[in-house]
Amino acid sequence: MAERESQIVLGIDPDPASLWPAPRGGEPPNAADPPETAAAGAVLAHCRALIDAAGPACVAVKPQLARFEALGEPGRAVLGAVCEHARAAGLLVIADGKRGDIDVTAGAYAASLFAGMETPFGHIAGLGADLVTVNPLMGRDAIAPFLEQARAAGAGVLLLVRTSNPGAADVEDLTLQDGGTVWERTAALVAELGAEGVGEAGISDVGAVMGATAPWHLQRARALMPNAAFLLPGIGAQGGRVEEQRAAFEPGPAGGLVSASRSIAGAHEARGGDPAVAARAEAERLREAAWALCGVR
């Protein structure tokens, strides 16, 4: 972050129906390809172009696993190639799958997302993610396998604490008998599990997803999770504004990861012009706005 002066996370959320025009010099689609193959090729070209365009203003990419799964059989290979392209561009990878399950199942998800697993057939590679989003509904023993494998890989986890959607009110915002809300209890879990994972920069390897659309929660969240990195989705298309996220950066510049997807990839729809140029400009605008929030410290 310090090197790039950026806290911007490039959300990668490719809809086959609204990809950028094929890059010049790219391979033309083969009309004889089955839909899965044609879509996979086009999505990969789009994602690479997006990373090439906006990546230099960002510190990480956040592929939305759902979009790659919806591609069918080639989905995982496309996801792997996108992550590889991002790493080659010096970007961290945040695998956004919001997984959550018990013991051996959570272990299998974690293997798939982090370092892979040993089998009698040899080592099967994982995605090599630096951070993954985890759903904490099922509690500590469902989170533990993710955290164990993250730590073994020098990676981290981001628990869903208070998300950016209206439905967050249905369960996350429920008030508890002992005081506080469900999300505040989850926040306490983030602090508890992350206590032994605080690094030199004062940031823990257990972070939190805190929707950017409800910034009035941020100060309370920061009090409950003083060392957590906050992934802040919902900037732009969902209505969140960078300038409202100041509390995220209290522990330092690495306290907040400002995530934007549609507002970068679709910047040309508002700004006009070339998608790549518009994406870079929007990512750069977000980068400056976020860095200014903590740069004065």
Add this chain to the structure above:
Amino acid sequence: MAERESQIVLGIDPDPASLWPAPRGGEPPNAADPPETAAAGAVLAHCRALIDAAGPACVAVKPQLARFEALGEPGRAVLGAVCEHARAAGLLVIADGKRGDIDVTAGAYAASLFAGMETPFGHIAGLGADLVTVNPLMGRDAIAPFLEQARAAGAGVLLLVRTSNPGAADVEDLTLQDGGTVWERTAALVAELGAEGVGEAGISDVGAVMGATAPWHLQRARALMPNAAFLLPGIGAQGGRVEEQRAAFEPGPAGGLVSASRSIAGAHEARGGDPAVAARAEAERLREAAWALCGVR
């Protein structure tokens, strides 16, 4: 269920390190295959043999998506082939992925699991699942896309309500200020969302995952969700017993889906003998025990 006199769900949870011995007459593994290819072939052969052996005593299979994702690039093709094999054997498919995310992302997961999606490149097929497990932490708008696509496909959803693991106590069991617990509130959501989806047999297309390891919750759950099918994981290896699940069947034989994974696939470890014979015997034992709970009605 009536035709098969079975409520047993065959959990498919293949660990590459503990597969059944290769079936006679099957293709021998090619030593030159990369680990992913070799593991994928062996896992597929194992799953097919498991379905052939235990399937006749069951009404559905429940593939654990994590296990297929951990296989890397070939994982989705193996999962698809397993589901196809199960359908050919007359079994329903319950895709156990516990997904949960907002709007377009939830829609992409749902497309991937149900009927697929139209793209400018043609139709990309989905998994064709009959039921999928959904994590309700993010609330109504995160559940809606799953339910819409389920209904369009003649399928259904199963929300995580009270799971079978110890960590269920951490969030699901928290007591609310207005009375009741988080899981009871989720149960009310199941009843609300499922109210317009109750079919002729009195069972709704919105069901609930109710861990079989805490049967003392079942009567309360049934009162809150009178028309929901309960998926009951945790029978066998996790300590749940079929005989304790009676309340699940109050609306009729289709009120409970008794799920067992390791206790069927690993039955030979306790019973000895051929894995396929032991699996069939254990599935048949569970089938009889469950059917007896509702057959007297």
